[in-house]
Amino acid sequence: MSDAARKFLLGIVLFLIAGALVGGIYGYAVIGLMVAALLALVWQVRQLLSFDRALRTGNFDDFRYGDGIWEQLFSRFRYENDKSQRRKQEYRRLLKEIRKSTNAMPDGAVILNADNEIITCNRAAKGLAGLKRKKDLGQRVDNILRDPELVGLLHAKDQSASIEIPSPVVDGNWLNCRVVRYGADQKLLLLRDVTERIQLSKMRRDFVANASHELRSPLTVISGYLDALSDDDQMPSTWAKPVSQMRVQGKRMRHILGELLELSRLESAGKAESDQTVDVVDLLNKAKQAYEGHAQVASIVVREESSAGLNSIPAEIETVIVNLLSNAVRFTPNDGEITLAWRSGADGADLVVSDTGEGIDPEFIPRLTERFFRIDKGRSREAGGTGLGLAIVKHVLARHNAELLISSEPGEGSEFRCHFPAERVVVSPPSLLS
C-alpha cells in the first residue's frame, strides 16, 4: 500500500471516529458516525464527478477538488496521457519519414498479402507499373500487372528468381521484378527499371555479332592467299616459317570468330525448345573416339550410369561435351585419366567430365566462365584454347535451365558437372522383352 493510500484510509477512519466521538458527547454516537460517513461520501463523490468532467472535456484545469489520493491519481493519469500523446506524435512523424523515404526510392515496392492483394505501394511503383494508389488498394496485383511471367512468379513456390517483363506503362521499357517474402505470409514485390541495362547488353551483343561477322570476310581472303603462298614452290625458303605461322594464327582467328558468333547466337536465343531426345552416352563415346589414336593424351573412360535420354538439341550437347573434354585433355598429363559419365536421379541428370589433371585454384573457379578468362595466360594459348569454350558451355546450359558446377582440388584434378533439371530428362520406357 502506498503512502497516499495509507493516508487516505487513515483520514477516513479518523474522520469517522471524530464523528462518532462528537456524537457520543451528545449521547448519539451512531448518528454522529452516520453523519460523518455521509459527509465523507459527499466529499468523495464530488471529487469523482470533477475527475470525470476533467477527463471528458480534456480540460485538466477543471479538476479543482484535487487532494490526497485523488490528486495523485489525477497527476498520474495526466502524465500517462501526455506520454502516450507524445509517443503517438513520434510514431506519426516516424511513419511520415518512412513514407517519405520509400517514396524517394527509385525502385518500386508493393506490399502484398498472402492472396497477392495490394496493401500499399510507394510512388515509384505507381510510376513504373501504372498502379493507382487509392483505386488499386485491395486489388490483386496480378489483376493489374497481367504479364503471364509475373503471374507465374507470384504463384510459384520458389520465388527467389527475378524476371524481366516489358513495362506496362512505357513501350520498349523493361522492368525487373522480384518477390521477397517476409513476416507472416506477406510479400514485397520489388520493381526496377532495367531498360538501360537491357539495351546496353543488346547493343553489346549486336556489336560482337556484327564485328565478328565483318572480320570474317577479310580473314577468309587473307587465309586463302596464305594457303596459296605456302603451296608455292617458288617462295624463298626464308619465308616458309613465317607463312606457316601466319596460316596457323589465321586459322585460330577464324576459330575464335566462329565461337564468338556462336556465343552471340546462344545469348540472343531463348529457351532451348526441342522435341528430340539426345542419347548422351552415344555422344560421349563419339567425343572419346575423336581422341583415339592420338599420342600424348590421357586415357579416357566413358561411364554409362544411366540409360535416360535428354530433351535437347544434339548439336548443342555435343558442343558442351567437346568443349569440356578438350579442356580436360589440355590440362591432364599423359598418364592421367579423364572420366566422362552420365548419371540420372530423381532431381535430374548429370553430365560429368572429371580429370586427374593439375586442378584449379579455388579463387579462379567463379571466373572460369568469363569470356577470354585465362588462369595462366601464356600456357593455355599455346595449348590452343580460344578462351570462349566454358562461356559457350555456360550459355548452352542456361538455355536448358541447367547449371554448371565446378569443383576442383589443385594437384588432384577437377570435375565439371552439368546438372540438368528433371523436366529435361527422358526416361526410356522399360523394354517389353526384358
Added chain:
Amino acid sequence: MEASGLTDHISRRFNKDIEDLRNNVLTMGGLVESQLSLAITAIVTGDSALGLQVAEDDYKVNNLEVNIDEECGRILATRAPAAGDLRLIVAIIKTITDLERIGDEAEKIGFLASKLAAMDRPSDSYRELKTLGQHVAHMVRDAMNAFARLDVEDAWEVVREDERVDEEYEAIQRQGITHMMEDPRSIKRVMNVTWCARSLERIGDHAKNICEYVIYMVQGRDVRHTAIPDAPETDS
C-alpha cells in the same frame, strides 16, 4: 479484401467463386496481351520463329476460354445469381469471347509475320504497323485495366480511342493502295500488311466491346450502338 465491392455475400464460397472467376478473366487478358505484343514484335523485327511461336501458343488462350465458360455455367446453374452478380457473369461470358477473338487475331498476325519475314522489308520496317499495333495494344491493356478496376471513365476512354484506330487503319490502307499502284511487285507484301492492319483494327473493336461490357457491368446500361459521350473536362 474485395476491391470490386461487387462480391459481398453471406456465402463465402460464392464470394470466392466470383473473385476467382474475375481473376481468371484477367489472367486470360494478360496472356492475350502478351500474345499480341509478341505478335507485333515479330512483325516489326521480322522474327519468323517468334511469329510462329505466337500462332502455336493460341491454344492456351482457347483453353482458358473454355474453362472460364464452364465455370460461368456452373455458377449460373448452382448459385442463380441476381442483379450485379448476374451482370458480372453475363459480362464475363461476353468478354472472354472477345478476348479469344483477340487471341485469334494475334495468331493470324503471328502467322503473317512469319510470311512477311521471308519477303523484302520496306525501308521503314513497317513503322505504320508498329504505331497501329502499339495503339491497339494500349487499348487492350486499358480495357483490361478498366475491367480490373471497374472504371467506367477509363472504359469510355478506350471506346473513344477506337475511332482513332479506325482512322489509322484507313491511312494504312490508302498507303498500301499507293504502293501497289506504283510497283505491282509489292502487291503480295502489301496485301499481307493490309491483313495485319485489318487484324489490328479488329482487335481495337474487340477492346472497345470489352469496355462496353465493363460499363454494362458497373452501371447496368447497355451502351452499344449509342452515341459516345464527350470526354469530361479535366482540370489540367
